[in-house]
Amino acid sequence: MRSRSEEVARLLPTPARVATLSVLLLIVLGPLAYMAIASVSSDLAVARGALWPDGFHIDNYARIWRTTELARGLVNSVLIAGAVAVVSAFVALLSAYVLVRYAFRGRIAVLRALLALQSIPGTLLLLPVFVLFASAATALGVTIIGTRWAVLITYLTFALPFSTWVMVTYLRELPPELDEAARVDGASPWRVLTRVIAPLSWPGLVVSGVFAFLLGWNDVLFASVLTNPDTRTAAVELQIFGASQEGGALPVYGQLMAAALVCAVPVVALYLVFQRYLVAGLTTGGVR
């Protein structure tokens, strides 16, 4: 039985809803289903555009590790994106705390910059960052480009505006009486932050951490220029794998789909686990 208020709030008659959702689910699930089917099809069947797999080629998932350096790429991606997630959530918490709890000149300008910085095209910063890292490396006598540090620092910085924005919207919801009480007791801002605020804001920390992880996991632009074959991320590994299939004898499309699926699984798993928080983060923050 539906309650009366639910009945009044109804937007669509059931047939219209079923029809709309069927079309939308077909659009969304069609390519996803094909991706799954193709990943267990023979390379030949995918290349010919066969609708049904010619047998169940689960061995695609075993063969990709020898065809590509995907394993090394995944390790690099986990290390880099994982570090970015942890550090950026923490750095964002620091900045957001000051932005929410303290008044200072330029506060609004910083808040506006947090949104504006997310729209700077990566292609504009790529070459200057490359030149800067190369010059700094020469000046300091160290290697930067080609190491995991280069992309780590880059992703960390690019993740900060959004992570900070997420933390700002989150900390605003915490009652200020909490840290006022601690401050009255003589606790330093650092103590208030680490003992009172941080333990209460873990959902916010998780959201900004997950978004930072995704930024590192999904990037191709910077990784394609700042890494070398040993430090390549999974994203670049898959892009190169895909691009190298043209012009050859038989493209290993079945394996390519299996590899793509392997790269997608961690992201979809993170999304499913943290869905509720992430959706809230997306609608308050805006830009991905």
Add this chain to the structure above:
Amino acid sequence: MNKRTATRQGRPLWMFLPGGLLTLVVIAVPLALALYISLLDLDQYSIREWVGAEFIAFDNYVEAVRDSHLVHAIGISIAYSALVTIGCLPLGLAAAIATQDRFKGRGLVRSVLLVPYVLPAFVVGSTWRIILQPDGIANRIFGTEGLWLNGPRSFWALVIVQLWAGWPLVYLLAAAGLQSVDATVHEAAALDGAGPWAKLRYVVLPQLRGPVSLGLLISFLHNVNSFTLPFVLFGVPSPYDVEVLPVLTYVESFQNFEFGLSVAMAVVSLILVAIPLAVYLRAVRLDTGRGPK
């Protein structure tokens, strides 16, 4: 933020240091450097000693406009971004409206509808590259023939794939907007005897204007800046019909080694996003974090 909660006493401004320092080194300085490099005659021969490269003022910009594909790329970028953004509107609204009423399995449907948006762009690109290849499944199912990843149809391939991956954002914001439609509005519509269509058209949709326009704006910004999807989907050098600005800039730097020219193009792309960005910044109320109402 009110006066009571924000204090000026004992401000730990040092807490800005890590974030501020990173932003300075990896965003602010490179941004300034980009503006400077765009005025230099910088190519593969002068890059090692880039500080000493010849200063040529706005020659790169002149060359970009006159002798490169820049104008063409801007046209492609704007046209395809606008088409994708327009396409997001009916899909996003339909999904938000159809998942608003309670029904069995609604949670699952909502999760599934967001998956294309969650998938990494490099996975989406790799997958559609296979779907759209000449002997691929798309041509097989729709009875079409020929190329989707090259030639004039590649433009539509880009629109379709970007739309497939991007529309759930508009759905998400529209759905959030629907949640905040007041119950009394539904009561009033029911009292007036409005049918489902009239209610949608005259009562519900006008309330969604704010969040949906925000979604469209963000979607447009995202598409104009999108590098990974076109790069992975079509490869480089990219076909003429999908030579979008970010890919053109990348190719100019890392395939043609015309660094000064490439950065000048990228600066132009900054101007391109500045207009929608300004609208966006005005629309978001900074102190509450809520979108326009």
